[in-house]
Amino acid sequence: MADSAHGPERRLYKIMIVDDEADVREGIVSLIDWDGLGYLVTAEAENGWDALEKAESQRVDVVLTDIRMPFLDGLEMSRQLTKLYPGVLIIILSGYDEFEYAKAAIRLNVVEYVLKPVNVAELSEVLAKVKQRLDDGIAQQQNIDFLQGLYQESLPLTRERFLTELMWGMVPEGNIEHQLKRYGLHLDGAVGYAVALFEVGRSKKSRVAKELIPVLIRQIVEKELDGRCRSTVFFSSLYIIAVTAWETKDPAALLVSLANEVCEHCQQVLDIVVTAGIGRTYPTVRQTGDSFLDAREALEYKAVTGEGNAIYIHDMERIGHPVPVLEDQDEERLTHMVKFGSAEQRRLYISEIAGRFAQLDEWGRQMYAYSLFGILYRLVHRYDLSQAAGIRPMLVSFRSVTDDIKDGAPVCAWLSGLCEALSELISSKRESAPRNLVAEAKRFIGEHYAEFDLSVDRLCGHLYVSQSYFSTVFKRETGTSYVQYLTELRLNRAVELLKTTDEKTYYIARLVGYDEPNYFSYVFKKKYGVPPTKYRGADGFRL
Numbered sequence: 001m002a003d004s005a006h007g008p009e010r011r012l013y014k015i016m017i018v019d020d021e022a023d024v025r026e027g028i029v030s031l032i033d034w035d036g037l038g039y040l041v042t043a044e045a046e047n048g049w050d051a052l053e054k055a056e057s058q059r060v061d062v063v064l065t066d067i068r069m070p071f072l073d074g075l076e077m078s079r080q081l082t083k084l085y086p087g088v089l090i091i092i093l094s095g096y097d098e099f100e101y102a103k104a105a106i107r108l109n110v111v112e113y114v115l116k117p118v119n120v121a122e123l124s125e126v127l128a129k130v131k132q133r134l135d136d137g138i139a140q141q142q143n144i145d146f147l148q149g150l151y152q153e154s155l156p157l158t159r160e161r162f163l164t165e166l167m168w169g170m171v172p173e174g175n176i177e178h179q180l181k182r183y184g185l186h187l188d189g190a191v192g193y194a195v196a197l198f199e200v201g202r203s204k205k206s207r208v209a210k211e212l213i214p215v216l217i218r219q220i221v222e223k224e225l226d227g228r229c230r231s232t233v234f235f236s237s238l239y240i241i242a243v244t245a246w247e248t249k250d251p252a253a254l255l256v257s258l259a260n261e262v263c264e265h266c267q268q269v270l271d272i273v274v275t276a277g278i279g280r281t282y283p284t285v286r287q288t289g290d291s292f293l294d295a296r297e298a299l300e301y302k303a304v305t306g307e308g309n310a311i312y313i314h315d316m317e318r319i320g321h322p323v324p325v326l327e328d329q330d331e332e333r334l335t336h337m338v339k340f341g342s343a344e345q346r347r348l349y350i351s352e353i354a355g356r357f358a359q360l361d362e363w364g365r366q367m368y369a370y371s372l373f374g375i376l377y378r379l380v381h382r383y384d385l386s387q388a389a390g391i392r393p394m395l396v397s398f399r400s401v402t403d404d405i406k407d408g409a410p411v412c413a414w415l416s417g418l419c420e421a422l423s424e425l426i427s428s429k430r431e432s433a434p435r436n437l438v439a440e441a442k443r444f445i446g447e448h449y450a451e452f453d454l455s456v457d458r459l460c461g462h463l464y465v466s467q468s469y470f471s472t473v474f475k476r477e478t479g480t481s482y483v484q485y486l487t488e489l490r491l492n493r494a495v496e497l498l499k500t501t502d503e504k505t506y507y508i509a510r511l512v513g514y515d516e517p518n519y520f521s522y523v524f525k526k527k528y529g530v531p532p533t534k535y536r537g538a539d540g541f542r543l
Helices: 020-032 047-057 073-085 098-105 120-142 142-168 174-184 210-225 254-269 287-301 312-321 328-340 343-358 362-382 391-398 409-448 456-463 469-478 482-500 505-511 517-528 532-537
Strands: 011-018 039-045 062-066 089-094 110-115 190-200 230-235 242-248 274-278 311-312
Touching: 011 020, 011 047, 011 120, 020 039, 039 047, 039 242, 047 062, 047 073, 047 482, 062 073, 073 089, 073 456, 073 469, 089 120, 110 120, 142 174, 142 230, 142 242, 142 287, 174 287, 190 210, 190 254, 190 287, 210 230, 210 242, 210 254, 230 505, 242 287, 254 274, 254 311, 274 287, 287 311, 287 312, 311 312, 328 343, 328 362, 328 409, 343 362, 343 409, 362 391, 362 409, 409 456, 409 469, 409 482, 456 469, 456 482, 469 482, 482 505, 482 517, 482 532, 505 532, 517 532
Parallel strands: 011 039, 011 062, 062 089, 089 110, 274 311
Antiparallel strands: 190 242, 190 274, 230 242
């Protein structure tokens, strides 16, 4: 992230100079007018490993690096750096004989190549071009028109998300009117509200491409409703959903008739079997969620009435209630409520479940209760919570609350208790996950630090996390970077071996994970001020 300097309009980008020759680094730093070009040199590194370590501790915007360096060359360093920090831009310094090799070997984020020996004017021109690229990127991010364009592009998705949440009763009542205005949904102020669901059945005859079927049905539904009522039609994973707003208290007969027209049109013109579920009419827009649940329940009767027509829930109640069939969305919703919902959202959802129990006979209540139990039981095992305090007794007690299930109250009380317990445990696990990740990383590093190929890439493969996420979490939890931690561990072990054995330093280097003795000596001297041979030989010298 670039710093601001000299007022709000002044922006200095952080740059790191990487070259194994100190006089080259000093020359570049001293000869370039960094401030005038809009840069601040925040770090210098003498090899690729040194650069990676410094990049972890102080984030930079640009890296100017030589190719040929000991221990880790500029190309490999660039490859690793861009995996960790994709936004960093890289300028390669290369000799004439390395130029084509550099162009072919590196693609990611290498924006410019500069031939050695470095020409001040040429390098300044390159730095100016890179700064302009960074400025353009920031300007684009901050551009109001650009952001407005992104907002408009995302509007259909956020609109459908709002409507889906409205159907599931997840939008706070005080926020509904604001959201309706935000998305241009002219539904408020009506006398009655009803929801119709259109479910597509299987059809072997239709020549319409599968992905186009929902779009065509949506157009047909919108055409039938146009001029009859205010409405909005959108997709879910299972249905085409029509939310209708009427100026009459009882529009059910007309809505059923219109839905039948849609079903008949789809059958005759598209050769597609479509069945519609019609919910009750409610007086407020907030209750469209209740009508949605009615419509879903109406569709459960298609096994009785047949497919290809509209089914009104009120008509079906006269022939008795089916046993509720829990679908994927039911499991997703209950699981979401436990994992992320508030206590108030869970309370409202369980009240909704209690209402479903009230509509069932004893056998239906039994089956519905066991379906809910199955969802929570799977959640317990997914998060390995069966041994957590109080969970097993609560699971065992389920049988006692369903022995004589005259109403849903005992099951809902049991459900509420288990949901709250699981929510607290899962939240606790989520908070401890970073600590557990770092603990496992330390354990793995402790077992494998002596292996030359113990890279952050390999470690993250073992942990099944991305490198950027791991680096962020590891630094936050330990206060140090992965490279620094591994180096410290290896050097501490090397000191122990130097003190307690007579092994050659090149062999000790291999024992602690360095395949190049020279690099081991370099790192050791950087930390302790002397190379390992002198550390061992110094009379009475101890750290």
